[in-house]
Amino acid sequence: MPELKENQKSTEIVQDSQTKELLSRSLRYMNAGYCIHFTGPTGVGKTALALALAKRRSRPIMVIHGNHELNNRDLLGDFSGFTSKKLVDNYVRSVYKKEENVTETWQDGRLLEAAKKGYTLIYDEFTRSNPETNNLFLSILEEGVIPLYGTKKLAPFERVHPEFSVIFTSNPEEYAGVYRTQDALLDRVITISVDYKTPAKEAVILSGKLGIKKQDAKVVTSLLAELRKSCPDRHSLSLRSAVMIAQIARDEKIPMKGTNEEFQQLCLDVLQHKLGLCLKDTHDNPQEEAKNQIINVCKKL
Numbered sequence: 001m002p003e004l005k006e007n008q009k010s011t012e013i014v015q016d017s018q019t020k021e022l023l024s025r026s027l028r029y030m031n032a033g034y035c036i037h038f039t040g041p042t043g044v045g046k047t048a049l050a051l052a053l054a055k056r057r058s059r060p061i062m063v064i065h066g067n068h069e070l071n072n073r074d075l076l077g078d079f080s081g082f083t084s085k086k087l088v089d090n091y092v093r094s095v096y097k098k099e100e101n102v103t104e105t106w107q108d109g110r111l112l113e114a115a116k117k118g119y120t121l122i123y124d125e126f127t128r129s130n131p132e133t134n135n136l137f138l139s140i141l142e143e144g145v146i147p148l149y150g151t152k153k154l155a156p157f158e159r160v161h162p163e164f165s166v167i168f169t170s171n172p173e174e175y176a177g178v179y180r181t182q183d184a185l186l187d188r189v190i191t192i193s194v195d196y197k198t199p200a201k202e203a204v205i206l207s208g209k210l211g212i213k214k215q216d217a218k219v220v221t222s223l224l225a226e227l228r229k230s231c232p233d234r235h236s237l238s239l240r241s242a243v244m245i246a247q248i249a250r251d252e253k254i255p256m257k258g259t260n261e262e263f264q265q266l267c268l269d270v271l272q273h274k275l276g277l278c279l280k281d282t283h284d285n286p287q288e289e290a291k292n293q294i295i296n297v298c299k300k301l
């Protein structure tokens with residue numbers, strides 16, 4: 001049982017002042033009927049924010065993940081098979097009556113279900129899906145209808161439930177595997193940029209999430225913040241890496257001190273490869289350079 005409690009806590013969002021303010025602003029826009037789009041580098045907490053925001057709306061939540069293979073059938077639904085009914089009537093011996101009825105069974109897709117029932121839909125990393133697939137959202141957001149053409153359904157569209165709302169999250173366009181967002185879609189949502197926070201604010205999140213001392217958390221977040229300076233491709237050194245280091249150090253009782261060799265080794269294992277990739281265009285031996293930088297920053301913490 002205590003384990004369950006710990007897991008529950010780790011999925012809750014820590015509301016530092018910035019997060020709290022962002023959440024209440026976003027909630028206000030959603031209550032006014034607009035959809036929200038959180039965009040920013042990986043691991044800054046967009047999904048965590050989207051979940052926390054969705055929970056505040058007190059409506060059922062549906063989550064879908066952007067993927068280049070996602071298609072209209074996944075979103076709207078499809079005929080999933082046949083239902084067959086056979087009735088044989090031989091009550092009067094000399095009369096043999098047989099009636100057979102075969103109907104196709106329709107299964108609503110996730111978007112159609114959420115839109116019809118008024119859920120809050122979290123569409124995580126939506127720019128990883130084909131823009132053609134995302135076109136469905138244009139009529140949903142603008143006209144309040146879900147177009148059903150191409151689905152063999154008789155009705156051409158379904159009406160969107162008034163409580164239905166979408167929270168989109170995305171990474172910037174320069175990320176691998178990300179499509180350019182259609183301007184028409186961006187024009188219909190409120191886009192809020194989420195970026196890395198200061199080491200002090202990230203430390204508040206880390207200590208709240210993992211139940212560690214703020215000063216220990218600050219050691220880890222300061223290390224990350226310092227290394228991001230030499231990494232033009234900052235997104236590989238995310239808060240997620242900070243969570244990894246702090247969680248392992250906490251569980252394995254490794255002191256979170258820059259001079260501790262075990263802690264240094266842990267930081268190298270989590271960060272060296274990522275930092276090395278950032279430095280590959282500027283250094284002949286990027287992995288060695290990454291190692292030196294991590295150790296040097298650790299020693300100065």
Ligand SMILES: Nc1ncnc2c1ncn2[C@@H]1O[C@H](COP(=O)(O)OP(=O)(O)OP(=O)(O)O)[C@@H](O)[C@H]1O
Pocket residue numbers: 010011012013014015016019040041042043044045046047048049125169170171205209239240243
């Ligand atoms: N305010 C917060 N409170 C608690 N945990 C947080 C908070 N912000 C971020 N995190 C944690 O940081 C990690 C990364 O967050 P999250 O997955 O939301 O990032 P993301 O921006 O959606 O990343 P990606 O773009 O890779 O999907 C997660 O472990 C998440 O729980």
